Amino acid sequence: MPQRFRDSLLLEALGTLCSEAGARIMSHYGASATMKADGSPVTAADNEAEEIILAGLATLLPGVPVLAEESAAAGRLPASTDLLIAVDPMDGTREFLAGNGEFTVNIGLISAGVPIAGLVYAPARERLWIGMGDKAEAMQIVPGAPIASASQRSAIRTRSLPPEGALALVSRSHPDAGGEAYLAKHHVTHRLAMGSSLKFAVIAEGGADVTVRFASITEWDIAAGHAVLAGAGGRVTSPEGAPLVYGRADKAFRTDAYVAASAAFGAT
Numbered sequence: 001m002p003q004r005f006r007d008s009l010l011l012e013a014l015g016t017l018c019s020e021a022g023a024r025i026m027s028h029y030g031a032s033a034t035m036k037a038d039g040s041p042v043t044a045a046d047n048e049a050e051e052i053i054l055a056g057l058a059t060l061l062p063g064v065p066v067l068a069e070e071s072a073a074a075g076r077l078p079a080s081t082d083l084l085i086a087v088d089p090m091d092g093t094r095e096f097l098a099g100n101g102e103f104t105v106n107i108g109l110i111s112a113g114v115p116i117a118g119l120v121y122a123p124a125r126e127r128l129w130i131g132m133g134d135k136a137e138a139m140q141i142v143p144g145a146p147i148a149s150a151s152q153r154s155a156i157r158t159r160s161l162p163p164e165g166a167l168a169l170v171s172r173s174h175p176d177a178g179g180e181a182y183l184a185k186h187h188v189t190h191r192l193a194m195g196s197s198l199k200f201a202v203i204a205e206g207g208a209d210v211t212v213r214f215a216s217i218t219e220w221d222i223a224a225g226h227a228v229l230a231g232a233g234g235r236v237t238s239p240e241g242a243p244l245v246y247g248r249a250d251k252a253f254r255t256d257a258y259v260a261a262s263a264a265f266g267a268t
């Protein structure tokens with residue numbers, strides 16, 4: 001089954017699924033939200049996008065356990081986690097509500113604790129990134145286009161450190177004092193605020209150098225972005241450089257602090 005997670009036809013079909021979910025999200029752009037039990041906002045867009053993705057996954061990957069944000073909020077968590085699909089139907093709900101376009105659809109394919117493939121789609125920008133972390137391959141591609149089609153995709157890689165200093169992408173909506181201290185210690189000179197897993201995709205395609213989070217969030221927020229960035233040559237680890245392990249049912253699928261960076265960041 002892990003081999004199936006890297007299948008081009010599967011990833012193309014998942015790209016189409018992301019764009020269908022994204023189209024539904026955009027049909028609600030400008031709508032208001034209600035609050036979840038944890039105080040975070042949820043909109044009709046989150047719920048309907050998740051329904052579209054879950055229906056598609058049931059056809060494309062029948063029987064594979066799914067960890068999805070809105071299902072988890074309703075108490076539906078997968079039992080087996082060796083193979084796992086992590087779905088955040090709309091990451092950056094606050095950015096969606098603010099109307100700034102910085103929100104994404106995320107599907108991460110996890111095997112034995114590692115996100116081995118992932119898709120991040122930004123519907124307001126109509127941009128899709130696919131990465132195969134363990135095959136060191138990542139691309140920006142037209143949703144649904146054949147992965148072999150040279151005209152509809154471009155390979156992406158992380159960049160060298162710019163002479164003027166590293167650029168960090170920081171959360172627009174969730175201040176992170178621990179993360180800020182890490183960036184200062186690592187001589188990061190520039191910061192740009194950006195919502196959602198878009199931060200991983202922008203680093204993957206060489207638009208920035210690092211993003212960190214010293215707070216616990218959830219695996220569905222970052223699994224897909226992790227696979228895209230790893231496929232582009234970057235890394236996502238603990239601040240000490242240890243691997244992040246996914247599928248942690250014992251931790252309610254919550255992440256520890258992480259550093260997501262280009263290959264060049266911190267290499268010297």
Ligand SMILES: Nc1ncnc2c1ncn2[C@@H]1O[C@H](COP(=O)(O)O)[C@@H](OP(=O)(O)O)[C@H]1O
Nearest residue numbers: 090091092093171172173174195196215217221
């Ligand atoms: N300190 C925090 N506590 C709880 N959730 C957080 C958080 N920081 C970020 N998140 C979650 O991580 C996602 C990305 O955040 P950001 O845009 O700040 O990078 C958001 O997911 P959702 O929008 O899917 O709920 C947000 O809720």
Ligand SMILES: [Mg+2]
Nearest residue numbers: 088091092221
């Ligand atoms: Mg999220």
